[in-house]
Amino acid sequence: MPKITIDGQEVEAEAGTTVIRAARDAGIHIPHYCWHPRLSVAGNCRMCLVEVEGVPKLLTSCTTEIRDGMVVNTKNDTVKQAQRGVLEFLLLNHPLDCPICDKAGECKLQDQYFKYSAEDSRLETRKVHKPKNLDIGKHIVLDQERCVLCTRCVRFMDEVAHEPVLGIIERGDTSKLTVFPEKGLNNRYSLNTTDICPVGALTSKEFRFKKRVWFLNHEQSVCPNCSTGCPVILDHEDRKLYRMMPGQKDGEQAWLCDPGRLGFGFVHENDRPRAPLMRNSDGKLEPRTWEAAIKDVTRQMSDFVSKFGKNAVAGIYSNWSSNEEIFAFTHLITQTLGANLITSHNPRIGLVNSGPADELQIKEDKCPNSRGADVIGKSRPGGLSDFHQIIQDAHAGKIKAMWILDPDFMGRIPDKSGQKRIREALKKVKFLVIQAPLEREANSLANAILPCGTWAESEGTFVNEEGRIQYFKAAFPPVGQGKPSLEIIRLAATATGKPLPYATPYDTFRTLAGVVPEFKGLDYSDLMPEGALLGSGQTVAVPVTESAEDAVASPA
Numbered sequence: 152m153p154k155i156t157i158d159g160q161e162v163e164a165e166a167g168t169t170v171i172r173a174a175r176d177a178g179i180h181i182p183h184y185c186w187h188p189r190l191s192v193a194g195n196c197r198m199c200l201v202e203v204e205g206v207p208k209l210l211t212s213c214t215t216e217i218r219d220g221m222v223v224n225t226k227n228d229t230v231k232q233a234q235r236g237v238l239e240f241l242l243l244n245h246p247l248d249c250p251i252c253d254k255a256g257e258c259k260l261q262d263q264y265f266k267y268s269a270e271d272s273r274l275e276t277r278k279v280h281k282p283k284n285l286d287i288g289k290h291i292v293l294d295q296e297r298c299v300l301c302t303r304c305v306r307f308m309d310e311v312a313h314e315p316v317l318g319i320i321e322r323g324d325t326s327k328l329t330v331f332p333e334k335g336l337n338n339r340y341s342l343n344t345t346d347i348c349p350v351g352a353l354t355s356k357e358f359r360f361k362k363r364v365w366f367l368n369h370e371q372s373v374c375p376n377c378s379t380g381c382p383v384i385l386d387h388e389d390r391k392l393y394r395m396m397p398g399q400k401d402g403e404q405a406w407l408c409d410p411g412r413l414g415f416g417f418v419h420e421n422d423r424p425r426a427p428l429m430r431n432s433d434g435k436l437e438p439r440t441w442e443a444a445i446k447d448v449t450r451q452m453s454d455f456v457s458k459f460g461k462n463a464v465a466g467i468y469s470n471w472s473s474n475e476e477i478f479a480f481t482h483l484i485t486q487t488l489g490a491n492l493i494t495s496h497n498p499r500i501g502l503v504n505s506g507p508a509d510e511l512q513i514k515e516d517k518c519p520n521s522r523g524a525d526v527i528g529k530s531r532p533g534g535l536s537d538f539h540q541i542i543q544d545a546h547a548g549k550i551k552a553m554w555i556l557d558p559d560f561m562g563r564i565p566d567k568s569g570q571k572r573i574r575e576a577l578k579k580v581k582f583l584v585i586q587a588p589l590e591r592e593a594n595s596l597a598n599a600i601l602p603c604g605t606w607a608e609s610e611g612t613f614v615n616e617e618g619r620i621q622y623f624k625a626a627f628p629p630v631g632q633g634k635p636s637l638e639i640i641r642l643a644a645t646a647t648g649k650p651l652p653y654a655t656p657y658d659t660f661r662t663l664a665g666v667v668p669e670f671k672g673l674d675y676s677d678l679m680p681e682g683a684l685l686g687s688g689q690t691v692a693v694p695v696t697e698s699a700e701d702a703v704a705s706p707a
Contacts (some may be wrong), residue, residue: 170212170223171199181225182234182263184241184349185301186213188403191310196241198263200233201225203682209233231267238268244279244324246296254351256364260299279324283529287329288336290356290409291344295327298352304328304344311406311511314338326653328352339513344407346397357413358394367393372623373613374502375471375606376411378516380615382681383407385607385626392418392607392626399680408512414503415607417558423589424602425631436600441632441642448508448554448599449646451582452488455552461491462501465541465550468519469496469557472636473611474620474670475659477520477527479640479651480556487644487651488672492550494536495524500563504634514616519606523614526685530667554575554584556636558605561592586639588629603636610656611637612678618685619672622678 154163159173161578164173171181192213200209201450204222209230212223222400224230241260245605249255300319305328309315309488316334319326330336336344345353348487367386374381374395382398382405395412397405428436432604439447456464466484468477477495484493508515528535544550557563564570570592577583585597588605605611608629614620629635633641637656644651653659657675664670 153217153221155219155221157223164217166217168217170201170203170210170217170221173217174212174223174225176489179225181212182267183213185303185305186298186348187303189311189345189406190303190306193306196299196301197237198234198241200230200237202227202229209295230499233365234263234267235270235410238264239270239273241299242272243274244296245299246283246294248280248297251360252297252351253354253359253364254297254348258351259274259349281325281327288341290342290413291336292354292356292359293328293330294352297350298328299350299498300326300328300628301349303347303349304353307340307344307347308336308338311343312338312340315555317344319668324607328660339408339410339509340406340511342412343397343406343536343691346404346407347394354649355394362388362393367659368626370624370626371398372607372626373519373615373621374407374411374414375519375613376414376501377505377512378518378521378616379411379512380519380621380682381405381407381411381512382552382621383412386472387626389628390627401681405648406512408505410505411512414505417589418503418607420589423630423633424594424600425633427602428597428600430598436597440636444599444601445475445639445642445646448584448601449488449643452490452552452554452584453647453702455582459551461489462544463549463551464488464490465492465494465536465545465553466490467494467496467538467541467553467555467557467560468562469563470498470518471501471558471597471606471624472520472524472556473606473609473613473656474520474523474527474557474663475611476609476636476640477524478667479637479644479659481527481531482651483640483644484554487647492536492541493531494538494541495528496538496555496557496560496563497521497524498563498565500565502559502562516616519615520613522616522685523620526614526669527663527667540578542573544579545580546572548579550580551582552582552584556586557593557594558587558589559591559593560585586636588633600631601639602629602631603639604633608633609635609637611700612660612675614685615682619682620673620678620685621682622707633706 162177174181183197183199185193190287194211194214195258201211201212202224256369283294285293287293305317308317316331346353366388371386372383374383386394397407426438429439433438461699468480499516517645583597584599586601607626610625653662664673669685677683
């Protein structure tokens with residue numbers, strides 16, 4: 152492979168690699184605006200100019216391919232002067248509205264001005280003004296004055312979203328970004344343009360003026376709104392989730408669909424139960440302490456097993472549950488409580504409908520852990536009980552008690568006739584426990600409601616459609632007195648006098664990996680930063696760049 156020297160450092164890269172990419176892979180930053188590692192090269196911002204020894208003029212590093220023996224300078228006086236000139240040109244007519252710009256704090260123009268220029272403007276005439284606050288789509292606002300004409304958004308809509316509705320019109324200092332006549336920026340991937348915009352020209356209506364970015368905290372997570380499992384960063388402050396931003400995928404910033412990244416509203420729904428609820432003798436749900444609720448629930452579940460047998464009590468988990476929750480819940484139902492029936496509720500319906508599948512990101516399965524639920528269920532000796540048989544037995548009065556771990560059990564039944572059939576079956580169950588973060592229709596039938604955290608309030612792992620095990624971390628605690636599902640399961644096992652042999656999500660995953668063959672040899676450290684494939688037993692190694700038995704057998 153060709154070897155080049157960049158700022159005195161020897162760098163080796165494959166033939167055909169551009170200077171800017173070779174430098175970045177070697178940890179050398181070359182400032183840029185128009186270049187993006189996942190888009191075609193435009194070479195129009197000129198910020199990435201470098202000096203190549205033997206060449207009489209500066210070259211754009213994004214368009215210049217390396218050759219063996221090339222010597223590149225990115226920091227000498229000639230390059231620095233060119234960088235200052237480019238920044239002066241870009242800032243010549245740029246509006247001075249940083250204090251009200253949503254990009255403030257993460258704006259490349261701000262950052263590079265202070266790092267590479269920090270000089271006063273020499274403009275003595277009025278700035279050229281352009282239209283501001285233009286509504287160009289369902290989620291997007293355009294400020295033409297702030298645009299530096301990098302064309303990242305234009306190329307994204309053309310090359311990635313395959314809906315070329317953006318373009319640059321006019322010439323010189325009147326050039327501006329616009330949306331095509333009678334078109335709108337309404338593609339399901341439109342908000343990616345705000346991510347890749349290096350300035351505040353394109354901003355999100357949903358996040359606009361909501362929070363200054365430097366107040367936000369950031370946690371690594373996974374989008375739960377389909378089985379793709381896009382890596383995301385949860386931006387939050389004071390127990391409120393403000394936005395989901397793309398994380399790293401294959402060493403680069405991921406793309407996110409609009410429905411997925413905006414589909415976290417259920418985290419802050421007002422009707423989420425704030426405390427454990429138990430139905431009293433008058434038939435009304437009333438708040439209880441966790442100690443009282445857990446004691447009552449486990450006592451009654453155990454009594455039904457003792458009186459009516461192991462096949463009279465059933466546990467149902469879902470493909471919205473984490474691997475750790477599924478594993479521990481199976482242990483709780485089958486080992487701790489001694490019931491025989493455990494199954495998975497695996498509809499392809501999620502809490503957010505992102506629309507039909509496409510070839511880019513969106514999958515038909517709108518749930519985050521269908522693959523994990525399937526793998527763990529199949530690893531149990533004898534497999535899982537049949538979901539429809541359990542519902543049929545409940546309808547016949549054979550199931551006396553049932554514990555459901557699902558964020559929206561009834562809402563995820565695909566048709567109204569199915570909902571009616573299952574509703575009638577649940578009415579026949581004498582003691583129904585719903586462990587969920589939301590208060591939806593099934594809760595009206597429950598004898599006990601145990602409020603658990605959403606995925607944003609929990610720690611654990613999902614397995615996406617391709618079989619990649621992905622780690623997510625809690626951004627903040629559940630609302631009110633709610634607890635993470637795994638903690639509720641642990642409390643329930645402890646209340647019976649048979650505590651789980653693992654306490655934390657980390658310990659649970661380690662135990663799971665010792666029982667379920669596909670997870671063998673893995674722990675959380677193997678899942679950083681981008682996950683590990685089922686059956687790999689080793690880290691999926693990728694570089695990080697700038698830009699984030701029976702219980703299923705018995706593990707005891």
